[in-house]
């Protein structure tokens with residue numbers, strides 16, 4: 001989508017701290033980290049949020065979770081939280097599917 005921030009980041013049109021990239025997804029450091037380790041994994045194709053996952057794109061989401069497992073293992077992050085906010089009330093500020101990966105500190109439950 002031409003006016004989507006994360007589409008532009010995935011395409012390299014806006015700079016980011018790249019952690020991983022393949023033909024399907026892109027991982028980069030969050031610009032405002034909420035934990036010692038905080039990165040985002042996004043599909044390169046535009047999907048608005050988890051609410052838009054269906055049988056046609058769910059394999060891509062499974063791939064993203066494989067990448068999350070690989071990156072956290074490589075970084076030695078043994079305990080972490082994966083979060084995806086859906087909609088404004090839940091705190092979604094960028095309408096392109098993304099999974100936050102947060103680690104390196106104690107987490108509280110329930111989240112605020």
Ligand code: AMP
Nearest residue numbers: 016029030031032085091092093094095
């Ligand atoms: P959410 O609020 O769940 O939609 O998450 C969006 C995340 O994107 C926030 O944690 C922001 O800090 C992060 N973010 C926004 N712009 C950038 C950027 N240019 N580079 C890296 N992360 C960003």
